[in-house]
Every structure is written in C-alpha cells, then in structure tokens.
Amino acid sequence: MEDHFRHLWEEMNVSREELLGIGTPPDSKTFSMTVLALNTSRKANGVSRKHGEVSRRMWHFLYPNVEEDAVPIIAITNGVHVPTWLSGPMVKLLSKHLKEDWSQVHDNQAIWEKVFDIPDEELWKTHIGLKSRMFRFVRERARRRWMTEQITPNQVVAMGSLLDPHALTLGFARRFATYKRATLIFRDIERLRRILHNPWRPVQLLFAGKAHPADEPGKFLLRQVYELCSSPEFGGHVAFIENYDKEVAHQLVSGVDVWLNNPEPPKEASGTSGQKASLNGVVNCSVLDGWWCEGYNGRNGWVIEGADDESAANSIYNLLETEIVPRFYERDPEDIPVKWVALMKEAIFSTAAPFSSRRMLKEYFEKVYCPTDGSNAQR
Numbered sequence: 001m002e003d004h005f006r007h008l009w010e011e012m013n014v015s016r017e018e019l020l021g022i023g024t025p026p027d028s029k030t031f032s033m034t035v036l037a038l039n040t041s042r043k044a045n046g047v048s049r050k051h052g053e054v055s056r057r058m059w060h061f062l063y064p065n066v067e068e069d070a071v072p073i074i075a076i077t078n079g080v081h082v083p084t085w086l087s088g089p090m091v092k093l094l095s096k097h098l099k100e101d102w103s104q105v106h107d108n109q110a111i112w113e114k115v116f117d118i119p120d121e122e123l124w125k126t127h128i129g130l131k132s133r134m135f136r137f138v139r140e141r142a143r144r145r146w147m148t149e150q151i152t153p154n155q156v157v158a159m160g161s162l163l164d165p166h167a168l169t170l171g172f173a174r175r176f177a178t179y180k181r182a183t184l185i186f187r188d189i190e191r192l193r194r195i196l197h198n199p200w201r202p203v204q205l206l207f208a209g210k211a212h213p214a215d216e217p218g219k220f221l222l223r224q225v226y227e228l229c230s231s232p233e234f235g236g237h238v239a240f241i242e243n244y245d246k247e248v249a250h251q252l253v254s255g256v257d258v259w260l261n262n263p264e265p266p267k268e269a270s271g272t273s274g275q276k277a278s279l280n281g282v283v284n285c286s287v288l289d290g291w292w293c294e295g296y297n298g299r300n301g302w303v304i305e306g307a308d309d310e311s312a313a314n315s316i317y318n319l320l321e322t323e324i325v326p327r328f329y330e331r332d333p334e335d336i337p338v339k340w341v342a343l344m345k346e347a348i349f350s351t352a353a354p355f356s357s358r359r360m361l362k363e364y365f366e367k368v369y370c371p372t373d374g375s376n377a378q379r
Contacts (some may be wrong), residue, residue, distance in 0.1 A: 134255025160239030
C-alpha cells in the first residue's frame with residue numbers, strides 16, 4: 001500500500017495513518033481490502049441469503065454497537081441469464097407451451113406454472129435429445145484428440161468415449177478449488193464401484209473443470225479424478241472433459257441427469273452452475289449451502305447431509321442407492337420415468353424466475369442502486 005498509494009495521502013493532505021486506517025481492522029496492523037470496501041461503500045451485500053448471514057457474522061466486529069442481524073450487509077442472491085443458459089431444444093419446447101412473450105418476462109413466476117402442463121413424453125424426449133447431443137460432443141472431442149494428437153487409448157477412455165448414453169449420468173463441472181471437494185464421491189471406492197457397475201441400473205460420472213494455475217492442491221485433486229477416469233476399475237464409467245469452457249458447460253448443464261454439488265459448507269457463497277442445470281430440467285443433488293438453501297423445496301432435487309467428509313459421502317451413496325437410481329430407472333409402459341419427469345418440471349418451475357439475472361438486477365436496482373428510502377444518498 002505504501003509503495004503504490006503513498007501519493008494519495010500526500011495529495012489528500014492526510015496522514016498515512018488516517019488513510020490506511022480506513023482499511024485496517026481494529027487492533028490489527030494488516031491492511032484489508034474487504035475492510036476498505038465495507039468502510040467506503042454505500043451498500044454491501046452477500047450473493048445468497050446464507051452468504052449474507054455468514055458475512056454478517058464474519059464482519060460483526062466492524063460494527064460493535066449493533067446486533068449481528070443488524071450488521072449492514074444485505075443479501076441479493078445471484079441469478080443466471082435465462083436466454084443464454086436455456087438450451088435451444090428447451091427454448092423450443094417452452095415456446096410451445098408457455099405464453100407467447102415468456103422470454104421477455106421470464107422473471108414472472110406465474111408464467112412458469114404452465115411447465116406442469118407439458119406432456120411428460122415431450123419433456124423426456126427433449127431431455128433425451130439433449131443427453132444424446134452431449135455424448136456426441138464428448139465422443140467427437142475424444143476422436144479429434146485421437147486423430148490430431150495421437151493420444152493413448154487410456155486417454156481416449158478417460159475422455160468419455162465409452163460412456164453409455166442410456167445410463168444415469170451425474171455431472172460435476174466447476175473450478176477445482178479444494179473446498180468444492182471434487183473427490184468426495186470417491187471416498188468409499190468399493191461402495192461407489194458397486195453403484196456404478198450395477199448391470200441393470202448403471203450409473204456414470206462426468207467431470208469437467210479447471211484449477212487455478214497457482215492452486216497446487218486444486219490441481220492435485222484434478223489429477224486424482226483424471227487418473228480414476230483412465231483406470232481399469234472406473235474407465236468407461238467415469239470421464240473427464242478437458243479444456244473446460246462455456247461450450248463444455250452448455251453441454252453438461254443441459255445433458256446430464258443429475259447435477260452434483262458438494263462443497264464444504266458454509267464456503268459456497270452462491271454457486272450458479274446448479275441454477276443453469278435446473279433451467280434445463282437437470283435435477284440437483286447438493287449440500288444446503290449457497291443458493292440451494294433457497295432453491296431446494298423438497299420436490300426439485302436432493303440434499304446431501306453430513307457435517308464431515310465421511311458422513312457427506314455416505315449421504316451421497318445413500319441417496320443414489322435408495323432414491324436417485326430407483327427413481328430414474330422406474331419407467332411406465334412407454335419407457336418414461338414419470339416420477340423423474342415430475343422432478344424435472346419442479347426444477348424448472350422453482351428455478352427459472354427466482355434465480356434469473358433479470359430478477360437479480362431488479363433487486364440490485366431496488367435495494368442498492370436506487371433505494372426509495374433515501375439511504376443511498378451521495379455521501
């Protein structure tokens with residue numbers, strides 16, 4: 001701070017202590033950018049209700065004269081841009097069954113009630129088409145790498161060339177930060193092997209993501225996952241899509257059956273990948289952290305419980321064995337998983353409006369940029 005901002009206190013004709021004190025916590029000699037931001041911002045907010053609660057608890061010491069609940073950090077939950085993250089086939093289906101101008105008013109919860117009137121076979125057919133498209137994308141990437149870079153057969157397998165388009169598919173795609181616990185589902189290898197290798201009700205995992213170049217523990221987790229993908233035990237049942245980008249994300253959030261999210265709570269501020277998946281009828285299986293604390297309603301997905309890694313992993317296995325796998329493979333005479341489709345409809349209905357960026361921006365405008373109570377007046 002002294003190297004780069006010394007000229008500021010000289011130009012402002014204030015002392016070094018006065019200027020640096022704005023960003024220095026009480027009883028500390030360490031300059032904090034967060035403290036600086038809180039002391040100089042008109043408004044502050046977390047990006048989910050849970051994040052707001054955690055932030056008020058974390059920074060309560062800056063406001064010793066108020067109760068924790070009164071700490072001036074509000075919450076505005078993140079949302080996603082619905083027109084961007086809805087797949088083309090899903091847009092076509094919704095345009096057929098929702099009101100004509102639905103895309104222009106998609107933050108209106110009432111318009112999404114028509115989702116429940118979509119025939120099960122139409123929604124399921126759309127999902128199966130998106131799933132097939134995703135697997136074609138996965139195989140084509142593997143084929144191109146094989147042709148252009150002469151990669152090894154193990155690498156071709158690790159990239160998903162042997163995955164079964166008809167099997168229940170869980171997706172995990174995000175930054176490989178350690179708190180997101182990418183390898184949690186591998187905690188009990190033998191139990192997971194039995195779940196994945198069930199000949200009548202197979203399950204498979206599709207991973208994607210990147211670690212920060214300076215995050216060595218994150219890169220180690222990524223390598224662990226990749227090695228499992230090419231192992232004889234899990235090859236063909238677990239795959240990793242390399243070079244994670246927006247195109248890969250689009251394929252996964254619309255093509256997998258279940259979106260797996262198991263960060264270490266309460267470290268997930270919001271998380272938006274699960275919102276993108278829900279838009280497309282992909283069902284979430286997540287810990288109650290970030291946006292899922294608000295999004296989960298008991299009918300649109302599952303909650304991973306457990307205060308530590310072992311209990312959280314056991315919760316995932318239990319959910320797969322007793323609820324997720326049976327519901328996915330329970331079919332009517334037309335081969336439609338009616339109960340699963342009900343989950344898909346609820347996922348779309350409960351996510352599209354309340355977790356849209358359109359709602360989010362309106363909330364920022366009303367609560368932060370231009371509040372009607374005059375609390376945002378120029379200081």
